Structure formats: structure tokens, C-alpha cells
Amino acid sequence: MMVRPFRRFLAAAAMGLALTAAGAEAKTFRFAFQGDYKSLDPYTLNESFTNGLHKAVYEGLVRRGPKLEIEPALAERWEVSEDGLRWRFYLRRGVKFHGGEDFTADDVIFSAQRVRTQGSNFLPIVPKDAKVVKVDDHTVDFLLTAPDAMLIAEWDNWPMMSKKWAEANNAVAPTPQAAETPSYAALNENGTGPFVVVSHQPGVKTVWRPNPNWWDSPRHNLTEVVFTPIGSDATRVAALLSGEVDWIDPVPLQDIQRVNASGIAEVMQGPELRTIFLGFDQNRDELRGASVKGRNPFKDARVRKAFYQAVDIAAIRDKVMRGLATPAALMISPLLFDRAGEFKRFPYDPEAAKKLLAEAGYPNGFEVVMDCPNDRYVNDERICQAVVGMLARIGVKVSLNAQPKAKYFAKAGQTGGYDTSFYLLGWTPSTLDSLNVLTQIMGCRDEKGNGGLTNYGNYCNPKVEALIGKIRAETDKKKRDDLIAEAYRVALVEDVGYIPLHQQALVWGVAKTVKLVQRADNQLILSWIRKE
């Protein structure tokens, strides 16, 4: 795919000389990420970096700017009815898909349906029971059954797809109906956005060229963009230091100084919205693989608090994270909740922790297995290892089970039947709002994951449930924030349902010839890149 036929190569090589002579214009941006760009289908994987890449070719009704502010995109404007049940979107006229089809209301209706079918990784992005109705070719209504102030909060990640194109290519659903047929949309794109995909070989290389017919005026000055995944940390850093790529993510924390001293690249860092935390199984009556039989020590808030106070968060920040983390008292970034400052972490106090354990009936501690990803978050395995050491000092023997993310999620997550006793996880609320955290992480779930899908340990308190209901209905910001703060107080201070650790920093390595924007959701937006 990425290969030019040989004859064309020769022709291109011959032209190459001419081009370099005249072509001060050619600006190729090369970049490398630790993971693959697997599928071009924008509905199959909800992952920050991939979502960012999709934006090169696809666009949503709305988009978010450099500061994550919501802007109109394919919808020029929108209005909400008095009762909050009808959202009317006025679509931008004259927008064409890369394949030449006009963008119309039918495409919005189709996209709303496609994103809610099997195989979509974005199911809740449009409420299940919402109706999408065409008013005319350029006006669409979303009819809700309950008001939802956060309806468009995530739509930055919900791009519009062409109905005609999908129907013509058996790509109506994210997963083709017969599981044995390959997916067309995984290898081909048809968006409205600033770039078109020239070639895409998953796991190897993806190449884009600017879309000359884009409706918006481009902020970038690129003529070509080339993406390569580089999994090995050392190799990725080497590629940046030797000038082979212009951008890498992540830069391993220990290599920041070297990158900054290199003279050709520097590290761009900023706060990330993701919160890293520890969770407990509070669901089973007996923990799997633990030394305590017949009961679950994690059902006792004193044990959870003991664990909390045993964790020396300052040491983790300074030694494991090399200062590039902000210890957290809440399960949401302070950037996303104005009143986060009111909350303080329980102090690090191993003596108090031991006392709590003794009170709970475990004066000599106990043994437990901890699940941890080792390729998902910044230094995840090292954080877990450090936690194991800290817990050992209060007598708790932790057996660490650190695995690649795919295996970790397949065990600890819903598909694995939440098979974990004690785990490390990170969470960014995709709506950039606390309600998402409260429902997904702190809302009760059943065995199948209905409810708090990502609440692995099933922390469950009816008080919090009641507050979640009220928050959902509340539209007044002040009152809503009061309710949110109260929910956090119950879940994290009263119950110690989780141990929030920190917000990690975003650490990008950027060549000095490149100017770009670092969005706090860790998405690299290609259309904002300028190269000297």
C-alpha cells in the first residue's frame, strides 16, 4: 500500500532533484507514537491518541479548540429547546467528503445510527433512546427523553461518516455483520477533514496529504504527514534525537534531560487530564488469591484507608515520576472541577496505617495479588512496584501481576469478569466532567457491567447513587458542583472507595523546527502543526 510501483519510483527519483531545487515548499511532518494506528474506522477504538489521529480526516458536528473549548465544526450553530429535550443543529453548507459526496442531514442520521451499533466503542456518545430527525437537508434534530446538558461534550470524538460511501462499501456497521469479512472502513477513509490518507498500513506506516478542498482555512503549513509506530522506548527517543522524526510520545521521563540537551529537540510538557488511581475489589465475599479466607478485607473501609495512608505519594512523585506528576486527592483533574482544591489527601502515615489494619483485625497484614498494566500509563509498572514496597512496610504482602495492557484489561475488566482484587487504573472523563467519573468509576454495577462499567471493584454506595441521579438532573452550576463535591466526599473521604494517586504529565518530544499545540487530552491535532 505504502509502496509506489517501481516505475513510478524511478520517475519520482528523477523528479526528486528538480523538486528539491524548487521545493522549499515541501514540508513533511514525521511522528512516532508508542502504539499503532490500527483501524481508520473512527468508531472502533476509543483511545486518546487514535481519536486525535482520526481528526486529520474526519470531523464532528462540533470540535474542541486548543484549550478544549467547544467550537462549531460541521454544524455551524445549534440551539436547545426550553425543556432541554430537543437539540437542533444547522449544518454547514458546501462541505464535501473526500470522495466528493455532499455532507447532508442524512449523513448525520446515519452516523448517529452507526455509532450506536455493535462493534462501536462509542456507544453512549448519543443516548440509546435519542431520536435523530431530519428537518431539511441541512437541519437535524436530536430528540431526547431526558435533558442532557452534557450531550455534545464528547462529540469532538464523534466524526461524521458518509452514508452513501458506507452503504456502497459494506461499512454500515463498525463490525461487519459476518465476523469473517474484512472491514473496508478500517483501511479506507472518507471524511470531510483537512487531510486525506494517502496510504495506511496498520502497524507500519500511515501517510496523509492536505485536502485542498477543505472548507476551513488550514492553520498548518504541511505538505505531507508520515506516522510510524515505535514501540521500543529507546528506539523512539533515538529516532527523535537523530532527527528522523519530528515528534514522539511519550518521552520516557528519564530521557527528558537528554532530549532537552540535544539541541535539535525539546520536551513539551503539560498537565494531563487523566487520573491514576488504585482500586479494590469490594464485590466478592472472598478475594481471589488472597491469604484471608471467608471474608474480604477490602470491604472494610479501615483496610482501604490503611492502604491509602501507607502510600508515600511524594516519594512516587519525586522518584518514580521525576517530579512530573501532581498528587491527587480526587478522581478528577483539578482542571476539570473548580472545587477540587477543597479536598486534601489523607496524610502518608505508615504508623496510622498499621493501627488501622490492627483495628480491622489484621495486625500482621495479609497477602493479596495486585494487577497492573505495564505499557499503558507513564511508569505504571514502577508505580505498582513502589506501592508493593510501601505496603510491605505495613505488613501487607502484595504479589504483583504486571502485564501488557491487552492482557490486563482482558483480566481485570468487564470481559474478564472483573477478575482482580487490587489494581491500578487511569481514567480521563471523556466528557471532561465529573458526572462521567461518578457513573463510570463510582456507580454501582451488576456482574455484567451494567452501570459503572469501569468500576472494576464495584465500589457501591446508595448515597452516591442518589447524588448521581440529582447531578444528572441539575442544571445550575453552583448547585451541581455542590452535589458533585458531596458525592466525592462520600466516596473518597468517608468510604475511601479508591486511592487517587496523581495526574501524570504529558511529555511530548518535539523537534525545534516544529510548532504545535499540546492539548490536555493528549491528542495531537495534525491541522495545527507548523514546520519551519
Added chain:
Amino acid sequence: MIAFIIRRLIQSIGVLLAVALIAFTMFRFVGDPVNQMVGVETSAAEREQIRKSLGLDDPVVVQFGRYVAKAASLDFGISYQFRQPVTKLLAERMPATLELALVSSAFALAVGIAMGVYTALRRNGWLAQVFQAVSLVGVSLPTFLTGILLIYVFSVLLGWLPSFGRGDVVAVGSWWTTGLLTWTGLRALILPAITLGLFQMTLIMRLVRAEMLEVLRTDYIKFARARGLSQRAIHFGHALKNTLVPVITIAGLQLGSVIAFAIITETVFQWPGMGILFLQAVQNVDIPIMAAYLLFIAFLFVVINLVVDLLYAAVDPRLKSTVTAS
């Protein structure tokens, strides 16, 4: 002779079937394929329907038969991760791996033979001793570390060679791609080929040395000396020639494991071959890719072995007689 060939063919097919069985068992029993294909919110009824559509309800024997039949027509199913046919993915990646394996084998042969000859002729010379020690040091470090050290020195410190990828490639024919025809492609090959070939090189060097030492003691060489042939003619015309057959045989036989070992080199250098594809498949429990890759390695091994056996049978009259006798 013909009976021998037929017997070897049957045995080869037996080996492939055994590997296919292992591959199939993995496909079927390590992890539920349906779970890998659908989202978390898929209902039990939908899962059941997919299970049926995949034929997972049939008796295991029927399923295995179907798997073998499909594999024979090069259909290994759809990758869970990429939603693309496994055959297509492997075919795209195969040229990269084969090219790397062949170039590194060539490097290993060239340098290994040269060093082997030298160390055999100057058995007690200090340089020979150094060669031997250095070649051993090269294989006393794990490959991944060697690779990273090479990247550090030649890409980061010196800036001479690229640290990752395959450079520019050009298409040859309908599906083969090669990096051997472009400057960037050639440069990109150097470090991975050395990393991958180092172990082979040491092996060949030691083998050549041992064989040379043995041949040099034979009466045949003593005669040659007595006949007054020049040292040069003896060493290269007779001794080396006699050692080359086993050396090249072994290099050939090792090709299969070189390709398997490319997994590590490809991972370190982000070389877009089958090895890195396989490793990612392992990490993502992408069983169709794993199974197909295993079969491919087995197939390659079987073919090489078969060819070597047949060549020997053709060349070596003794073997021919024992073969027909048994």
C-alpha cells in the same frame, strides 16, 4: 530414491499437520474467539449467533478439518486487531522479514567464514584469540541489548545510521517490496542485519574453524602438502572447499530459526516484518495471526529440511545406498 522422496514428503506433511493441530488448539481453546471479536455490550444471543456463524458449535474434528482445509488454501481468517485477512497482513510483512533474514545470513556467512579461516590457520596467533573471544562476547549479551547499544552508538552518538524502520521501499512484482534498491533502505538494513546476524556469525566462525582444523589434519591435505602445492592453494582450494558444504547446510537449516529470532530484532528496530506482527499478536491475544505465523515458520523449516535432505541424497552415494537399503 523415489520412495525416499515420497516418504520424506509424507513425513513433512505430518509435521505440518502436527503444527496445524497445535495452532488450531490455540485458536480454539486459548481465549474465546467470540469474546475477542465483539464489543462489551454484545448480548448473549448475538454472541451465540456469531458463534454459529463461525462454526464453533461443530464437533472439534470437523472444525480442525475445516481449519486445515482453509489453511491449505491460505485462508487463516481475520485478524482480531486489524480486521484484515491474516494472509494479507503476513504477505505484506513477509518481504521485510525475509530480506532481513537473508541479508543477515549473508553477513554472517561472509564474516563468519573469513574469521573462521583466519582463526584456524593462525590457531595460536593473538589476533585469532582476540577474534574468538570477541565473537563470543557478541553472543554473550541478549540480542535486545546489543541492538539498543548499536542504536545508541550509531544513531544517537554518531548519527550515521537510522534507528528504526525500513527506509524507502519499492515494489517488485505484485506483492514483493524491497529496501535493497534505495539508499535509505540499504542504510536502514545495516544495524538490524548485524544485530540479527551476530549469533549466526559466531556459530559459523566456530564451525569453520573446527572443520578447517579437522580437514587440515587429514591425509588428503598431507598429500597435497607433499605434492608441493602452495599453502594458499591448500588452504583455500582444498581445506576451505571441504568445509563449505556443512557450513552452508547449517546456514540454510538455521534460516528458519533466524526468521523466528527476527522477532526481537524487529521489535528493537521497529522493523515492519512478521516478527513484530507476531509479538503484537501475542500481546493482544490475536490468535489467527499467531496460528498462521507458527504454521509459516513450520512450513519454511520443513521445506528447507526437505531440500537439504534431497540434496544430500543426490550428492552423497553412501546415503543413497543406506536410504534404499532401509
Added chain:
Amino acid sequence: MPFTTGEKAESPAEAASAPAPAEGAPGLVARLKDNDLVASFLASKMTMVAAVVTVVLVAAALFAPWIAPTDPFDPAKVDLLDSHLPPRWVEGGEARFLLGTDDQGRDLFSAVLYGLRVSLLIGALGVAFAAAIGITLGLVAGYVGGRVDAVIMRIADVQLTFPAILIALLVDGVVHALLKGASREDTAFGVLVLSIGLSFWVQYARTIRGSTLVEKNKDYIQAARLVGLSPVLIMMRHVLPNVVGPVLVILTINLGLAVITEATLSFLGVGLPPTQPSLGTLIRIGQQFLFSGEWWIVAFPGVTLAGLVLAVNLLGDWLRDALNPKLR
């Protein structure tokens, strides 16, 4: 990067020569008395150095708990605040930590000693396991012959298509599928020993089978059979002693390979967990600090590993040459 040096035995020249020592040559013990081994040993300075290095490293591994100042496997004794300290003689180093500390604050000297212990143990157990499978199957194949022989040798063929790393990845996958919920800490050791055993046995089987084929037609074996000795006894008493030499050579060289294999596997994510590090795990962790100037985290485990493998290989070479009468 094949870990199957043993493929050498497939070279027609070697295949022919491998059983050679067994043919009427005196046994190992007799040869030792002859002092040829000792003589050749003393003749090569390199071998002597290798022997010293091996003895020192093995002793260090054996007595690690008594030599090491701290127990790096006890997380309660490790302080994160001590992490990333350079060796004692480098500026910023502390007297407590001779070789500095790793990213978790473990004393690197202790970690290397314990890692060496783990690596050697896995290597030794894995190789012993391989030898046990290989010798048994080789004896049976050679002695019984016929269809049994054919089946065993075809299994050997199938096995050869899977290098150690592939086997380890498969074994690891299967073990984790079977023992749902098992922690890597509990399974890694077994997975590694099993994988090394399953991938290294073919060489032993082939060597033993060859020698058995030669021995079993000799008059004294026929006589023993007539007397009514059990086949097991005959094999143990008469066949086995004659092939000890080649097996010893393979064992030595395989030990080096096994240690390297273990290190490689830890890079691929199926090695020992960082909480119970082998040399390989220490190197995997340490290589991440190569660019940042914290060289000691990878250098000391790396040098130890290379030294061990090198020394063991040199000893294997010497054994091979010393036991091969043609080279003397």
C-alpha cells in the same frame, strides 16, 4: 539469532564424529586419569580464567544470601527514596551501595547477586529438564527403534520448528489461559524452566540415540540381553556411561544459552517480574536508563551476564576439544 548451537550436530562431519568417543574409547574417568583433560586445561590460560570466573560466579550465586548486604526480593527493605544512586566511587554515590541502586532503590550489588542466582537456577533446572527428556527419549528411540524411533524423531523435528522464544510465548499463553487469575510472580519461574526444557531436549535425544544405535549391536550388549538383564538396566549401565562426554559438552554450552534465553524472554514480557528480578529482568529494566546516563543500572547486570555466559561457553569449548581425540 538461533539458540540452537546444537544444530551443529547435524553437520554430517560432526554427526559422524559425535558418537566417535563412544566407540571403544575409554570412559571419561579413565581419561581424566590419563591427565589429558587436566593437561589441556592447564595449557589454555583462557580456559583457566573461564573456570575461575565460573567458579566465582556460581559461588556468588550460591552464597548470595550471605554475601549480599540486603535482600532485594524483600520489598519492605527497599526504600524508593534511595533510587537512582550511582556506584559508591562516583560522585553522589553512597557508601551503603557499592554498585549504586536501581530505579526502585534496590542495592544493585545485592540485586545482581540474587539475579545471578535466579538466572543460574532457571538455566540449570531448564537444562536439566531438557537433558532428562532428551536422554530418555534418545535412549528409548535408539534402543527400541522401529516405529517408536520414527515417532520420537518426528516429534523432534516438530519441536525444532519452534525456537525457545516461540515455545516460551506459547507456554506462557497456555499457562495463563489455564490458570486464570494466576499472578505472573507465581508462574514465571515455571514457565521459563518448562520452555527451556521443551526447546533444548532435541540435541540430547539425537546424540544419545546415535550412540545407542552404535552400542546396542555390540557383542557385550547382546550378551547382557541374553543373560536376561532388563533393557533399562542395560541402557543405564552400558549405554549411558559411554555418552557422558558429549552430553556434558551440550550441557555446558546449553547452560549459557539458557541464561541468555531467559534474558531475552524477559524483554519479550514473559520473563521474571521486576519484583523477583533475574539478570535478564535487571537488564531489561536497566536498558531504559542507558540514554539518561544512569549506566550502572544496566552495566553491572549486563557485565555479569556476559561474563557468565562467556566463561561457561569457553569451558564448553575446552571440554569439547579435550574430549575429541581427533583434535589432539
